[in-house]
Amino acid sequence: MLQSRTLFGRPLETSLVAVDRAISEFRAGRPVLLRSAETRLLALSAELADAELVGRLDALASGKAYLALTPARLRRLGAKNRTETGILAMPTLDLARIEMLALKIDGKVDAPVAPASALDDAALELSRLSLVLPATIIVPVTAEQTAGEPLVEVDIEAVNGYRAAQAATLTIVGRAPVPLEGAPDTEFVVFRGGEGLRDQVAIIVGNPDLSGPVPVRLHSACLTGDLFGSLKCDCGDQLRETVQWMAENEGGILLYLDQEGRGNGISNKMRAYKLQSQGWDTYDADEVLGFDLDQRHFDFAATMLKQLGVTRVTALTNNPLKVGAIKAAGLEVDATQRVLGRPNVHNVRYLASKRDRAGHFIDMDALMARAAPKD
Numbered sequence: 001m002l003q004s005r006t007l008f009g010r011p012l013e014t015s016l017v018a019v020d021r022a023i024s025e026f027r028a029g030r031p032v033l034l035r036s037a038e039t040r041l042l043a044l045s046a047e048l049a050d051a052e053l054v055g056r057l058d059a060l061a062s063g064k065a066y067l068a069l070t071p072a073r074l075r076r077l078g079a080k081n082r083t084e085t086g087i088l089a090m091p092t093l094d095l096a097r098i099e100m101l102a103l104k105i106d107g108k109v110d111a112p113v114a115p116a117s118a119l120d121d122a123a124l125e126l127s128r129l130s131l132v133l134p135a136t137i138i139v140p141v142t143a144e145q146t147a148g149e150p151l152v153e154v155d156i157e158a159v160n161g162y163r164a165a166q167a168a169t170l171t172i173v174g175r176a177p178v179p180l181e182g183a184p185d186t187e188f189v190v191f192r193g194g195e196g197l198r199d200q201v202a203i204i205v206g207n208p209d210l211s212g213p214v215p216v217r218l219h220s221a222c223l224t225g226d227l228f229g230s231l232k233c234d235c236g237d238q239l240r241e242t243v244q245w246m247a248e249n250e251g252g253i254l255l256y257l258d259q260e261g262r263g264n265g266i267s268n269k270m271r272a273y274k275l276q277s278q279g280w281d282t283y284d285a286d287e288v289l290g291f292d293l294d295q296r297h298f299d300f301a302a303t304m305l306k307q308l309g310v311t312r313v314t315a316l317t318n319n320p321l322k323v324g325a326i327k328a329a330g331l332e333v334d335a336t337q338r339v340l341g342r343p344n345v346h347n348v349r350y351l352a353s354k355r356d357r358a359g360h361f362i363d364m365d366a367l368m369a370r371a372a373p374k375d
């Protein structure tokens with residue numbers, strides 16, 4: 001067994017390292033070997049497959065290959081009211097068919113959809129962790145068939161336990177004062193681990209009183225909005241206005257979380273934006289790509305807060321999901337406070353969709369009173 005071997009006295013493989021390796025391999029468009037006690041299968045990202053590799057896997061598959069798809073994608077392909085992951089048999093692995101089912105806007109289910117196994121679900125979880133499209137080509141294999149291949153192998157439990165294990169290993173790796181415009185008394189604290197593929201940052205503004213409810217904002221990364229002032233969303237305004245508000249009041253903590261695109265990653269967010277430019281709303285666009293309303297988890301953010309000594313918070317958000325997640329993770333939420341962005345012609349539909357489809361507490365009249373001069 002791999003686990004009993006060591007590297008300079010360290011276990012050669014921990015489940016976290018195994019999944020990290022599997023993510024790298026998966027993102028590079030290579031098959032990963034997923035194992036349960038009974039079954040072994042090769043999992044390959046549908047988005048990254050090419051004809052040559054698909055041909056080789058087809059030779060190995062003896063007609064037993066299939067494609068695993070999320071309920072969201074299956075609904076978009078015409079499987080009405082689908083709520084479970086499903087698989088479509090691929091007696092021959094055919095790249096054009098894979099692309100039709102996994103990627104095309106006008107794709108349609110063209111064969112019966114069978115229930116997925118726990119291992120298939122883990123294969124899709126691997127694609128989500130890898131921030132590629134959630135559609136996975138699967139080839140069941142025997143140990144003999146892959147003997148000698150330098151495959152990265154990972155257990156189903158390791159994949160399913162990865163997010164929790166990442167949250168449990170969160171550690172502060174650096175902290176320093178970073179004076180900000182309008183908030184000169186600010187400290188950045190960097191944590192290793194958590195969600196996404198990068199480190200997380202806590203921005204402590206002023207000197208919040210940790211014995212009382214601390215004003216806290218969980219802010220998911222938005223490259224376009226936060227950095228470039230994109231007019232398509234409200235993120236940049238929310239980010240800067242929150243920091244400003246904290247600096248002008250009793251301080252607070254903003255967690256800047258590596259959850260670009262509601263956890264879908266920047267490439268999928270840009271695909272969703274392309275669909276939005278063709279008329280889809282923010283949630284329907286994500287569904288076409290195979291994603292649920294929201295991919296984010298916030299339990300690791302609660303762990304960051306606990307490590308900073310916070311037990312009670314005033315949550316600065318309009319998103320009920322964030323409030324629920326902080327409470328579920330064992331922190332007290334004393335109050336919530338709305339974070340108004342600025343509406344403009346480009347983001348008003350997005351804001352209305354958040355209110356109507358994801359239950360965000362957004363008062364459109366209060367918001368419209370703040371219409372930005374820049375549009």
Ligand SMILES: Nc1nc2c(ncn2[C@@H]2O[C@H](COP(=O)(O)OP(=O)(O)OP(=O)(O)O)[C@@H](O)[C@H]2O)c(=O)[nH]1
Binds near residue numbers: 221269286318
């Ligand atoms: N998939 C997808 N993600 C988007 C889109 N527009 C913005 N985002 C992402 O949505 C997330 C917004 O996160 P937050 O600003 O933390 O907040 P929120 O969930 O809207 O809740 P609030 O706390 O009320 O702001 C960011 O990760 C953005 O990158 C979109 O059209 N599609």
Ligand SMILES: [Zn+2]
Binds near residue numbers: 222225226234235
């Ligand atoms: Zn944004």
